[in-house]
Amino acid sequence: MSATAEPPTGARPAAPGAAVGCWLHGVVRSAGPAVLAGITGMDGGPVRAVPGAGLVAVVSAAPLAEYGEEPLRRNLEDLAWLERAARTHHEVVAALSRAGAVVPTRLATVYHDSDGVARLLAERAAGLAATLDRLTDRTEWGVKGYVGPDAAARAASGGARGGTAVGGAGAAYLRRRRAELTARDEGQRAAAEAAATVHEALAGYAVAAHRHAPQDRRLSGAPTAMVLNGAYLVDTAALSGFTALVAALAGRHPEVRLELTGPWPAYSFAEERPPEPARTLREAAR
Structure with a gap:
C-alpha cells in the first residue's frame, strides 16, 4: 500500500539539529509496519505510528521551519502549497482507510512532538474509540x-417561443430574455x-x-x-x-x-x- 502524492514544494528532511514536529493525519486502532510501509508523509519521508491509550496516531515528520505556527500560517495562504499539502494529507488518510477505520484529522494539525500527540490520545481516548467503532466496516x-x-434544455430553449410581434425587435428580445430566465x-x-x-x-x-x-x-x-x-x-x-x-x-x-x-x-x-x-x-x- 503506498501513497503517490508528492510532498508540498520545499518539503525535505530537516537539517541536523533542526526542530521537527508531528503533522497528525489520523487515529486508528492499530497500524503495523505492513500498513505504514510505503506511505509518504508531508516531508517526503515515511509516516510513523505514535501509540497511546490503546489507539495509534499516524504522523509525518514536520520540520518546524516549514510547519511551525508562523511559517504554516504563511504557507496556508499559498494556494499551490495548500493544494499539494492537502493532496499529500489525503493520500495518507486514504491509505490508512483502506486498511480499516480511521478518524481523519483536519488539515494542518501539527504538534510540537510525539508527547503532545500521545496526550491527545489519552485525553480523547473514549470519544475516538467510539468513533472508530462507528466507522468500522463502513x-x-x-x-x-x-x-x-432536461432542465438545462428547457432553460436554453426557453426563449425560442418568442416572436417579433407588438413592439418590434427590442420588445421581442425582452420577451425572449424574460422567457429564458x-x-x-x-x-x-x-x-x-x-x-x-x-x-x-x-x-x-x-x-x-x-x-x-x-x-x-x-x-x-x-x-x-x-x-x-x-x-x-x-x-x-x-x-x-x-x-x-x-x-x-x-x-x-x-x-x-x-x-x-x-x-x-x-x-x-x-x-x-x-x-x-x-x-x-x-x-x-x-
Missing part, C-alpha cells in the same frame, strides 16, 4: 447532483426538488448522511449548477444496494444528473476529531 460515499439535461428558474427549481427527494431516499438507506453546501461551478467544473452535495456513510455489506438505489433514483429523476463518488475516508462522519492546531505548538512550548 465507508463514505458522495452523491453530487447537477441540473439535468423563467425557464432557467423553473428548471433549477425542478432539479432542486428532485435533489431533495434523492437525498431523503439515500439518507434513509445509509447509516448516516450529511448534505453539504453545493460547490460553485468554478470548483465543480460542471456545465450546470450543483443542487446536491451529499455524503453518505454506508455499510460495506450494503454497498451494492446503495449503488443500485443511486442508479434507480437517477432514472426516476431526469431533472437532476447524479454522480456517485467514493469510497472516501469518513471525513463527514468523524465528529470526534482532534482539536484545531491552535493548542498544539503553543501548548508544547510551555
Whole structure:
C-alpha cells in the first residue's frame, strides 16, 4: 500500500539539529509496519505510528521551519502549497482507510512532538474509540447532483417561443430574455426538488448522511449548477444496494444528473476529531 502524492514544494528532511514536529493525519486502532510501509508523509519521508491509550496516531515528520505556527500560517495562504499539502494529507488518510477505520484529522494539525500527540490520545481516548467503532466496516460515499439535461434544455430553449410581434425587435428580445430566465428558474427549481427527494431516499438507506453546501461551478467544473452535495456513510455489506438505489433514483429523476463518488475516508462522519492546531505548538512550548 503506498501513497503517490508528492510532498508540498520545499518539503525535505530537516537539517541536523533542526526542530521537527508531528503533522497528525489520523487515529486508528492499530497500524503495523505492513500498513505504514510505503506511505509518504508531508516531508517526503515515511509516516510513523505514535501509540497511546490503546489507539495509534499516524504522523509525518514536520520540520518546524516549514510547519511551525508562523511559517504554516504563511504557507496556508499559498494556494499551490495548500493544494499539494492537502493532496499529500489525503493520500495518507486514504491509505490508512483502506486498511480499516480511521478518524481523519483536519488539515494542518501539527504538534510540537510525539508527547503532545500521545496526550491527545489519552485525553480523547473514549470519544475516538467510539468513533472508530462507528466507522468500522463502513465507508463514505458522495452523491453530487447537477441540473439535468432536461432542465438545462428547457432553460436554453426557453426563449425560442418568442416572436417579433407588438413592439418590434427590442420588445421581442425582452420577451425572449424574460422567457429564458423563467425557464432557467423553473428548471433549477425542478432539479432542486428532485435533489431533495434523492437525498431523503439515500439518507434513509445509509447509516448516516450529511448534505453539504453545493460547490460553485468554478470548483465543480460542471456545465450546470450543483443542487446536491451529499455524503453518505454506508455499510460495506450494503454497498451494492446503495449503488443500485443511486442508479434507480437517477432514472426516476431526469431533472437532476447524479454522480456517485467514493469510497472516501469518513471525513463527514468523524465528529470526534482532534482539536484545531491552535493548542498544539503553543501548548508544547510551555
